[in-house]
Amino acid sequence: xxxxxxxxxxxxxxxxxxxxSLLAQDDxxxxxxIVDDGSTDETSELxxxxxxxxxxxxxxxxxxxxxxxxxxxxxIRLARGDWVFIxxxxxxxxxxxxxxxGAAIQHSQGETSLVGVSFRRAYxxxxxxxxxxxxxxxxxxxxxxxxxxxxDLAYVFKxxxxxxxxxxxxxxxxxxxxxxxxxxxxxxxxxxYYLDKxxxxxxxxxxxxxxxxxxxxxxxxxGFLQFxxxxxxxxxxxxxRLKCLVRSAQCLFYWGRRKLS
Numbered sequence: 628x629x630x631x632x633x634x635x636x637x638x639x640x641x642x643x644x645x646x647x648s649l650l651a652q653d654d655x656x657x658x659x660x661i662v663d664d665g666s667t668d669e670t671s672e673l674x675x676x677x678x679x680x681x682x683x684x685x686x687x688x689x690x691x692x693x694x695x696x697x698x699x700x701x702x703i704r705l706a707r708g709d710w711v712f713i714x715x716x717x718x719x720x721x722x723x724x725x726x727x728x729g730a731a732i733q734h735s736q737g738e739t740s741l742v743g744v745s746f747r748r749a750y751x752x753x754x755x756x757x758x759x760x761x762x763x764x765x766x767x768x769x770x771x772x773x774x775x776x777x778x779d780l781a782y783v784f785k786x787x788x789x790x791x792x793x794x795x796x797x798x799x800x801x802x803x804x805x806x807x808x809x810x811x812x813x814x815x816x817x818x819x820y821y822l823d824k825x826x827x828x829x830x831x832x833x834x835x836x837x838x839x840x841x842x843x844x845x846x847x848x849x850g851f852l853q854f855x856x857x858x859x860x861x862x863x864x865x866x867x868r869l870k871c872l873v874r875s876a877q878c879l880f881y882w883g884r885r886k887l888s
Contacts, residue, residue, distance in 0.1 A: 629657040629728060630708030630786070634698030635716035636664040639673045646677050648719035654726040657712075658684040662702045665692030694801030696794035696850075703789045712783040718829030719751075727826050728783050735819065742788040742816035743809075745772065746781045749825040761822040769809040770861045772820050780820070781827035788812045795853055799885075802843050803850035810861060844874075845881050852878035 631649065635642065642661075649659055659681075663670050666689075674687045690701055699713060710732060714720065721727075724746075731744045748756045757778015772780060792811040794803050812818070844851050855874040862868045 628708040629725060629783070630706035630711045631657050631659050632699065632702040632706060632711050632713050633659065633661045633716050634664055634695045634702065635661060635666065635670060636692065637666045637668045637670070638716040639666070639668045639670040641717045642670065642673055644719050645714065645716060650682065651722050652720070652725045653723050654729055655683045656729065657725050658686060658707060660686045660702050660706055661688070662698040663687065663689040664695065664698045665690065693796070696803045697796055700793045703786065703793065706786050709786055710783050711786050711789055714827065715829065718827060721826050721828065724826035727824060731819065731821065738817070740816040741819060742812055743782055743784040743818040745783070745818060745820045746827065747776070747822065747825040748779045748781050748827045748829065751828050751830055755825055763822055765820050765822060766817050767820060768813045769806055769818060770858070773806065776822070782809060784812055788815050791815065795850070797849040800847040800850050802847040804854040807854040807857065844877065848878040848882035848885065852882065
């Protein structure tokens with residue numbers, strides 16, 4: 628079974644679209660695990676209505692607000708599936724998403740080194756995020772995939788691998804870049820990429836991470852420092868390493884300024 632894990636915070640106005648896309652799945656052999664990161668809207672009431680009508684199991688867990696990474700940690704502890712697919716509350720899945728994941732896992736059955744499979748993401752109009760024209764199936768690290776695709780990817784990881792690599796938690800901070808953990812999971816084994824198949828659709832919201840990078844960096848310097856410092860050794864180009872070094876210096880500056888304030 629697959630666990631579809633959705634961390635959410637005050638996104639009740641968007642959750643219904645994701646729920647409808649889950650109802651429309653060709654394959655319902657999954658559970659939907661929603662971790663509510665301390666929402667103050669009607670998220671809990673909405674999920675209760677979902678649970679009454681759903682054709683698949685829905686598990687709802689509420690926690691104090693700690694950031695998406697802590698909600699993922701909570702979800703991994705509660706997940707019952709052998710594989711975990713993290714789907715944000717403002718996105719939707721294609722009708723064949725679960726079936727495609729299942730086929731990829733089935734195809735690799737017996738490969739004990741496989742720790743993850745990944746597919747493309749697309750915008751709501753179906754246009755691929757990142758670089759077009761890629762095709763085929765390829766095994767590589769998340770850093771390599773990020774450089775090649777140049778856009779967000781949809782990751783599905785073995786639950787045991789995610790248990791082994793939880794997100795670090797820093798007091799007073801609410802964000803750690805996901806690529807830091809995806810890389811560490813990739814260190815445990817093989818991650819397989821389906822470069823021309825999109826199973827996930829969404830848009831970049833005004834209050835999302837992409838549009839608020841600088842503010843996130845200033846508010847979460849230790850989480851970003853953990854990522855950028857370790858990323859220096861993973862980058863293959865001098866330009867990439869220099870960028871990570873500069874970002875690390877920024878993080879140290881913001882961290883020091885917070886300690887003095």
